[in-house]
Amino acid sequence: MQANTSNTLETEVLVAGGGPCGLMLANELGRRGIRCLIVDSKPGTAFNPQANATQARTMEHYRRHGFAQEVRTQGLPADHPTDIAYLTRFAGIELARLRLPTAGAAPEAIKHMSGSWSAAELPHRVSQKFVEVVLREHAQSWPCIDLRYGWQLQSFQDTSHGIEATVQPVGGTEEQAVHVRAAYMVGADGARSMVRAQLGISWEGATGFKRNFMGGRMLAVYLRAPDFYKYNPNDRAWMYVVVNPQLRAFIMSVDGQGEMAFHIQMKDDEATEALTEADARYWFNQAYGKSYRDATGHDMAIEILSMATWTAGHALVAQRFQEGRVFLGGDAAHLFTPTGGLGYNTAVEDAVNLGWKLAHVLRGAAPASLLDTYAYERKLLATRNTGYARRLADSVGLFDADPHLEDDTPEGVAARALADEYLNGHVRREFNIPGITFGGRYDGSPIIVTDGTSPPADEPNVYIPSACPGGRPPHAWLPDGTSLYDHFNFEWTLLVLGEPQALSAQPFETAAAALGLDLKVVHQAGAELPALYQAPMALIRPDQIVAWRGDGTQEASSILRQAVGL
Numbered sequence: 240m241q242a243n244t245s246n247t248l249e250t251e252v253l254v255a256g257g258g259p260c261g262l263m264l265a266n267e268l269g270r271r272g273i274r275c276l277i278v279d280s281k282p283g284t285a286f287n288p289q290a291n292a293t294q295a296r297t298m299e300h301y302r303r304h305g306f307a308q309e310v311r312t313q314g315l316p317a318d319h320p321t322d323i324a325y326l327t328r329f330a331g332i333e334l335a336r337l338r339l340p341t342a343g344a345a346p347e348a349i350k351h352m353s354g355s356w357s358a359a360e361l362p363h364r365v366s367q368k369f370v371e372v373v374l375r376e377h378a379q380s381w382p383c384i385d386l387r388y389g390w391q392l393q394s395f396q397d398t399s400h401g402i403e404a405t406v407q408p409v410g411g412t413e414e415q416a417v418h419v420r421a422a423y424m425v426g427a428d429g430a431r432s433m434v435r436a437q438l439g440i441s442w443e444g445a446t447g448f449k450r451n452f453m454g455g456r457m458l459a460v461y462l463r464a465p466d467f468y469k470y471n472p473n474d475r476a477w478m479y480v481v482v483n484p485q486l487r488a489f490i491m492s493v494d495g496q497g498e499m500a501f502h503i504q505m506k507d508d509e510a511t512e513a514l515t516e517a518d519a520r521y522w523f524n525q526a527y528g529k530s531y532r533d534a535t536g537h538d539m540a541i542e543i544l545s546m547a548t549w550t551a552g553h554a555l556v557a558q559r560f561q562e563g564r565v566f567l568g569g570d571a572a573h574l575f576t577p578t579g580g581l582g583y584n585t586a587v588e589d590a591v592n593l594g595w596k597l598a599h600v601l602r603g604a605a606p607a608s609l610l611d612t613y614a615y616e617r618k619l620l621a622t623r624n625t626g627y628a629r630r631l632a633d634s635v636g637l638f639d640a641d642p643h644l645e646d647d648t649p650e651g652v653a654a655r656a657l658a659d660e661y662l663n664g665h666v667r668r669e670f671n672i673p674g675i676t677f678g679g680r681y682d683g684s685p686i687i688v689t690d691g692t693s694p695p696a697d698e699p700n701v702y703i704p705s706a707c708p709g710g711r712p713p714h715a716w717l718p719d720g721t722s723l724y725d726h727f728n729f730e731w732t733l734l735v736l737g738e739p740q741a742l743s744a745q746p747f748e749t750a751a752a753a754l755g756l757d758l759k760v761v762h763q764a765g766a767e768l769p770a771l772y773q774a775p776m777a778l779i780r781p782d783q784i785v786a787w788r789g790d791g792t793q794e795a796s797s798i799l800r801q802a803v804g805l
Contacts, residue, residue: 247418250276250385251601253404255392255434256427257281259290259367260569260586262374264425266304267594269381270729273601276419277378278390278406279428284375287461287545288366288493288500291478292580294676296711297587298360299724303783307360308346310373314365315477317343319495321364323670324476325662327483327645327655328528329490333473334482334655335662337670339364350716355673355702357714359722362676364477366493366500367583392433395424397563423597423610424565427586432571438562442574444625448552450636452487452504453576456511457551460519463542465497470531470539481526482658484640488526498544501526504551511548519546551576554629556621560614566593573621578631579669581624588679588782589617595730595781599803604755609686609804616681623679627699631669638665673702680710681784686802688778688787706772708785713771717763724783728759731799732779735762736769742776746795754799778802 252268254261257279268275293301293310301307315321318341325335340348345361352358378384387406393416395404402424407416426434448454468475481488488503503522505511524538531539553574560567569586593613599605638661641654678697681687687709694710695703704713712734715723726732733747744760751758769775774788778798786802 246416247420248276250274250419250421251423252276252597253392253395253402253419253421253424254278254427255425256429256569256571257375257386257388258285258427258429258569258586259371259374259583260427260590261425262371262378263300263587263590264427264568264594265378265381265384265386266374267590268598269378269384270304271594271598271602272383273598274383274385276385276387276406276421278387278392280391280409281388283388284371285368287459287547288368288491288498290367290577290580290583291364291491291500292584293363293365293370294580294584295358295360295362295673296676296679297584298363299358299783300587300591302359302722302724303727303729304377306373306377310365310370311342311345311363313369313373314363315342315492315495317341319492320475320477322474322476323478323480323666324473325480325482325658325666326473328481329467329479329526330471330473330528330530331481331483331645332655334658335666336474336476337666339670350720357704358673358677359714359724364491366491392428395434395437395565397424397565402564422564422601425593426565426567426571427569427590428571430570430574432567434565435557435567435571438559438565440557440559440562440567442555443558444553444555444622445629446553446555446574448554448576448629448632450552450632451639453578453632453636454504454552455550456505457549458503458505458511458514458519458522458546459549460501460523460546461493461544462499462501462519462523463497463544464499464523464539466531466539467497467499467527470534472530480635482638482640482662483644484642486522486525487640488522490526505548514546514548516543516546519543551632554625556618556625560618561611566610566613568593568617572617573625575625575628576632577628578635579628579672579675581628581675585621585624588620591782592617602755605803606805612684612686612804616684619681619683620679623697624675627675630699634665634668638662668700672699674698674700677702677711682709684709686786686804688798688801690774690787690789704771706774706777706785706788708787710785712777712779712783712785715768715771723763723768726761726763727779727783728757728761730757730781731759733758733760734768734772734777734779735760736772736775736777737766738764742790742792744792746792747778747799750796750799753796754803754805756799756803
């Protein structure tokens, strides 16, 4: 970044917000040499453990950048279970459990999976606070990225020539303010987005859902409980969910040692705002159960690191994701109830989608109209994903805990048997979601070259690999042990499948050179991939979406021109 003597800073993209969306966008732009200023009013990356599940598709994007394994080493120890368990209390009677591979086992486990889980990466259970550190470190490694925590966007104006904005340190004086000129701006500044508010963009969708769980006011407590595992008779898990007639809560391990993120559904919204640390300790011990207190006569000792309230029950999408030269992403564009862990992951894909398009336009490889496809494609996915999160919240939140659930009686045994059946079904509905993870599509987008075929049905718990243009490319592990995705270009990839003599890639290479596109041709022999892709050729976008498939090289120029919005 260069500021002149009049305290004006010239950049190409100004980003308000340094959370997952803003940081991933910084990495997308930084790798492409696009000058970018990111400001965030927080003093640094997140302190509280917010989103706690990085889905497999997000991990594939981290792999594309080369830091998936670095992310996988964060959070829980490599051998810590990543199971999700449902219990009457954290140390009570187990009702259901989904066992999943540990972080250490995941890279090898995925190589032996197929069908719905044919992928380069498995999900990773890790707090967003750790992921943000990795994203920040890599973003700051690019010379063209200026990342400023403790700074805030004061004002902005979209002119016919670009963005005119003012940023300054939080609590700073007007003398410290910096005038910023940028070609484009992105509001990734959270649920209470100043950018969205100034643009006058309101929400669509639904909110205010009331449920037994995941609907209404929630108390969130970041705490340290060193004895949590010591006195718990149940197998270790990553996430414990309490289901009983008295309360509904969940807790996730942050570090596998004793740091925990505890959330409990509160029944009185107004009273929730006045809760004290003593209240938080009371509710934690109620959720934990009697095992510890029976042994010592005292409640479990916990250290409260922070506490806050939040509202579950949102399924909201911004009316528009773009206004002129200004774009919205992340929580500024969509608000989720966190069932399924879809909010943060949707935010990362916003950045992946927008990043390559901004770079292409700024470098003259595509017209400005290409940027209009961001709003179309990402609103489509945000509406889909918030809908899925709402259905998952209904699945767990509308379940009624039988009054006899904890009783040592025949009625209690019967109640637990019913809960076992239902919750074992639910945990797989919410946490085994390859269809949601991999099945998002951009059908109807003007930069997708359709081939007249229809994609498989969009089902949350089943994913059928398909190269039908508009979706994720089918994945395969190659004979040398590498992922097919590892051979893709960071920008454009032309897959040529089967015998290399059958079709020439030259028309695509010539057309790409004429358009100034970075295209890599990847030849893969054998019969498996042509059958998987149902075509001998496929054009893969920079965000790893199939833009076209077929065998007509004579149309190479028109295919590439449509794919970049010409």
